[in-house]
Amino acid sequence: MTAKKKTNEIDTSTMVKNPPKKFHHPYDELLRKYAIPTIYCPGCGIGTTIQAFLEAITKYTDIPHENIVVISGIGCTGRASGYINLDGFHAIHGRAIPFASGVEIARPDIKPVIISGDGDLFSIGMGHLAHAARRNIDMTVIVINNSIYGLTGGQDAPTTPVGALTKTTPYGKISYPFNLSQIAIANGATFCARYTVYEFTPLAKAIARGMNHQGFSFIEVISNCHVNFGRRNNLGDAIAMRKQFKKARVRMTEKDINKDWHKTDIEFKVGVGFTKIPTGIFLEEKERPIEFSERIVNAYEIKKS
Amino acid sequence: MEVHQHPEKKYYLITDESRCKGCGLCIAFCPKNCLGFSDEYNDKGWRVAKMQRMRDCIKCYMCERSCPDFAIFIDENEQTEKEELLKEEKTQEEKKN
Ligand SMILES: Cc1ncc(C[n+]2csc(CCOP(=O)(O)OP(=O)(O)O)c2C)c(N)n1
Ligand code: SF4
Ligand SMILES: [Mg+2]
Numbered sequence: 001m002t003a004k005k006k007t008n009e010i011d012t013s014t015m016v017k018n019p020p021k022k023f024h025h026p027y028d029e030l031l032r033k034y035a036i037p038t039i040y041c042p043g044c045g046i047g048t049t050i051q052a053f054l055e056a057i058t059k060y061t062d063i064p065h066e067n068i069v070v071i072s073g074i075g076c077t078g079r080a081s082g083y084i085n086l087d088g089f090h091a092i093h094g095r096a097i098p099f100a101s102g103v104e105i106a107r108p109d110i111k112p113v114i115i116s117g118d119g120d121l122f123s124i125g126m127g128h129l130a131h132a133a134r135r136n137i138d139m140t141v142i143v144i145n146n147s148i149y150g151l152t153g154g155q156d157a158p159t160t161p162v163g164a165l166t167k168t169t170p171y172g173k174i175s176y177p178f179n180l181s182q183i184a185i186a187n188g189a190t191f192c193a194r195y196t197v198y199e200f201t202p203l204a205k206a207i208a209r210g211m212n213h214q215g216f217s218f219i220e221v222i223s224n225c226h227v228n229f230g231r232r233n234n235l236g237d238a239i240a241m242r243k244q245f246k247k248a249r250v251r252m253t254e255k256d257i258n259k260d261w262h263k264t265d266i267e268f269k270v271g272v273g274f275t276k277i278p279t280g281i282f283l284e285e286k287e288r289p290i291e292f293s294e295r296i297v298n299a300y301e302i303k304k305s
Numbered sequence: 306m307e308v309h310q311h312p313e314k315k316y317y318l319i320t321d322e323s324r325c326k327g328c329g330l331c332i333a334f335c336p337k338n339c340l341g342f343s344d345e346y347n348d349k350g351w352r353v354a355k356m357q358r359m360r361d362c363i364k365c366y367m368c369e370r371s372c373p374d375f376a377i378f379i380d381e382n383e384q385t386e387k388e389e390l391l392k393e394e395k396t397q398e399e400k401k402n
Contacts, residue, residue, distance in 0.1 A: 010341070014359035016308040016317070023308065023319045025375045036324060037374055042351070043328030047373025200370040239333040242371075 027054040030065075032085050039079065043238025045197035045223030046077050049144055050084065052197075052204040052221075053115065060208030068211075069103055069112045071096045073120035076150040076225075080115040094125030097132045100139045101292075108293035111211060112139045118159045119149045122178060126158075133187035136215045138291040142207060143218070145180055146225035154228030161268035165232045172270065179265055184218035185283050191217035192261065192283040196245035197224065199279060206281060213284065215291045222266070222277055235273045244273050252280030309359040314389070316364060317380040318356055324376035327351035331368035331377050337361040340368060 025031075031054075040047050057068060070088040072081040073096040081088035091099045100112035114121075121129050121143050132139065148166060149155045156166040156173055159180065163172045185192050191213040195203040203221065210217035224230060224241035235241050248267075252260060261282035267275045290298075309318045325347060331354050332340045339362050343355040354377065356362075369378045 008338075008341075008357075010357045011360060014309045014312060014356075016310050019306075019308045019317075023306065023317065023378075023380050025321075025378045027375065031375065037326065037349070040373060042326035042374075043330055044373055047375075048371065051370065051373070051375065238328050238330055242330065242334075 027051065027058070030054050030058070030085050032083055035083050038083055040076060041227045043224070043226060044076070045146065045221070045225075045238075045242075046080065046144055048197045048200065049115070049142070049203070049221050049223060050080050052200055053080075053113070053142065053207055054084070055200075055204040056207035056211065060205055061211050063111055063211060067110050069100075069110055071100045071103070071112055071114050073114075073116040073125060074151070075117035075120045077115060077117035077144040077146075078120060078151075094120055094123070094128065096120065097125060097128040097139075097141070101132055101135075101137050104137055104139055105293050105296065108138070108297075113211065114139060114141045116141075116143060117150070118143055118145045118147070118180065119157045122158050122180060122183070129184070130187045133184055133189045133216050133218070135292045136188055136190060136289055138214055138216070138293060140207070140210045140213075140217045141184075141219065142221060143180060144221045144223045146223045146229060147177075148225050148229040150225045150228050154225075154232065160229075161266070163270035164229070164268065166229070167232075177266075180220050181218065181264055181282055182262065184216075184220075185261055188216065189218040189283070190215040190285040190289050191281075192220075193218075193281040194220040194222065194264065194277075195279050196222040196242075196249050196277060198242050198245040199249065199251075202279075209281070209284075215285070215289050222274075222279075233273070234271065241273075245277065248274040248277045249279045250276055252278060252282070254281075257281050257284055307355065309356045311359055311362055311364075314364070315382045317382065318359065318362060318368075319378055319380060320353070320355060321376045322347045322353040324374050325351060325353040326374055326376075327353055328373070329354070330371040330373070334367045334371045336365060336367060337363055 070081045070084050072078040074093040096114045096116050103112045147159050155168045158178045160173050191210050193206040226238045226241050264278040307320050339358045341357045343353050
């Protein structure tokens with residue numbers, strides 16, 4: 001047998017001139033089509049994460065779409081709620097979680113999903129996140145960690161690794177970054193996962209699992225901001241950054257859930273890039289912890305009787 | 306929109322040049338090297354991705370899932386898919402017998 005030669009010839013014979021029907025993207029009904037194309041830079045990981053979220057709600061969970069509310073704060077990521085054709089709210093900077101808490105307490109049957117950036121949720125909105133996790137309010141937080149403030153032009157964020165060059169740290173960052181997953185777990189989140197944008201299907205499944213979980217669930221997505229973070233740190237374009245994620249990810253298995261979440265620091269080398277990104281589901285509290293709106297109802301019943 | 310049909314399996318792969326921003330992710334992550342850049346530019350000035358060798362496509366969905374702009378997708382042909390399933394069942398039964 002002779003090995004098949006790899007040819008680079010262009011073959012146009014498979015093209016259909018008169019398509020039998022009008023084709024549309026499988027998630028077109030869940031997108032606000034007038035807003036597409038998005039404002040995101042070519043290759044940005046936020047678009048891929050939005051698609052993973054849409055895949056999660058259509059394929060992997062039974063929650064009806066009219067019971068999902070997408071809430072986001074300010075930033076490139078914050079625009080996600082404007083592109084998704086579900087009920088949603090584009091909150092002011094850092095205040096996505098207070099809004100979601102209100103939604104959840106007023107209508108416990110509704111599932112608030114927060115899609116927001118690392119700068120939005122962990123610098124200006126850090127206090128809100130800590131307290132929502134402490135109260136174990138039933139919501140799903142998807143934080144897109146691109147190690148930078150993308151929208152405003154690449155200032156250093158609480159997730160920027162040591163030594164990285166940004167607009168506001170021209171000699172290299174001198175302070176240490178947050179490990180977002182550990183912060184969420186330490187504050188009381190009952191579900192926590194981290195995936196890179198390269199791992200599309202596991203990410204979609206983790207989002208669905210987090211949404212099915214009763215209580216505060218936290219999903220961290222390591223994304224590429226090649227324009228503001230990659231460019232200044234010589235990490236290349238979107239393709240190069242995603243290939244780096246593919247190489248650097250260290251997947252935890254189902255057996256490691258609830259065990260190794262304290263060994264999940266991301267490693268970054270100046271000039272090289274990400275060298276280790278532990279991914280997987282870190283924590284899932286199996287015995288159903290009582291979430292906030294349920295406890296409110298319980299408290300009322302005790303008072304009545 | 307450009308529509309390509311797989312010669313045997315009959316499913317469609319559609320590229321929407323009005324949405325494409327030419328980031329090249331689908332081209333880079335296609336395991337069979339089916340896609341490439343077109344010689345044409347779209348209205349926004351991006352050089353768009355195009356299906357060049359549909360025959361090699363294995364329907365792995367890598368392009369659809371890596372695209373941040375919902376510009377490339379696969380449309381499964383339900384009829385041929387059912388036929389395929391029937392065929393598979395038949396061959397498996399034959400193997401058993
Ligand atoms: C009260 C207030 N302070 C500051 C800003 C400026 N600002 C806009 S977006 C942003 C940071 C966004 O970073 P992140 O949440 O990481 O989003 P990304 O763009 O990286 O997705 C800041 C500081 C603002 N809009 N409002
Ligand atoms: S600035 Fe960064 S985060 Fe914002 S759209 Fe561009 S690549 Fe994405
Ligand atoms: Mg950011």
